[in-house]
Amino acid sequence: MKANLNLGSVFGIKIKIHWTFLFLILWIVFSEMKRGGNIASILFNVALVFAVFVCVVLHELGHALMAKRFKIDTKKITLLPIGGMASLERMPESPKQELLVTLAGPLVNVIIALLLYFAIPVQKLMHLNFTETFEILSSFSLQNFLFYLYIVNIALVVFNLIPAFPMDGGRILRALLAIRMNRIKATQIASTTGQFIAVLFLLVGLLYNPFLIFIALVIFLGAYGENQIVHHLALLKGHKAKESLMTNITTFQPENTIKDVMKIIISGTENNFVVLKKNAVKGLLYYQDIIENVKNENMLVKDVMNTSFKVVNGNDDLEKVYQLIHSQKNSFFPVLENGKLIGAIDAINLNEFILFQPKLVY
8 A cells, every 4th residue: 555645736845644644544533433423524624624624724824835935845744643744855054944834834824724714603612512512513404514624723723833753833933043043053042942842741741632642753753853863963963974974886788697686785885886888887776686586696787787777976065965865765975076986985985974073062
């Protein structure tokens, strides 16, 4: 099963939905049936969930379109059972730009909530007593549908503004801190704050709502990961790709066989290889592709190699290479200088290079 289902694209941004979203729909159907609901209640709640996730997509598009103003592209927006995620190429390093990009998402939900506020008699519903409100909201009407959507958008704004990095609120905190201090220190403070809030979510989740436990883990790990990325990029600043590349690498010709490759793998530590012909890079041979063809040891390398690949220039900034490595499925790249192969770089040797850098002093 594919991890994501493609729903199309908006402004050139792919909209995808993760297959686990199906569990949310099944859980809603199961919950409604368990409490004695009928077809009308099930359809009403399922439709409401889809409407909410349309609002989530619009929220993420707010981030993406604001980022586009600062020449930052967004590859895709992925819908998960816990919300949406816009895969921006990077966050802007300018605190003011990051603040604008981050605020753009919740602002979309504020606009939706305001439109719904004037479209339905919200004030009338708010002034009714509990019994009257319950009676009105128990029916499956369009007015109630829009009222629930109004409440959800308010909740999305409030929830997203919680200063739990890397959520919107945490990014806003980081951006505000970065105006007065360096980005690394600001990220560290925002990350620590986010992890503290995640622990609080975990404790509340253990006592009342198991769903909060999952959210707590996502926030805790996300905060840690974001802090590591910013720290690593700071360590790599000013360094070039040729400082970190592997020069002692084995290359193959397109006419070599899988058996030739297997001998090198067994006798050494290399897993991925560059394929050359007349000193020009013709393809890359990935470990997974080799393993899948071990039974066909007489198969030629040219029939297995991947011809769709990216290359790194020896003078490329390592910050750029780091982002490339962590955005691709295969993290092995040939490094060229003046069109000639001078080595290769992958996630392992780049991480080793990072480990050997002097510690940063904040």
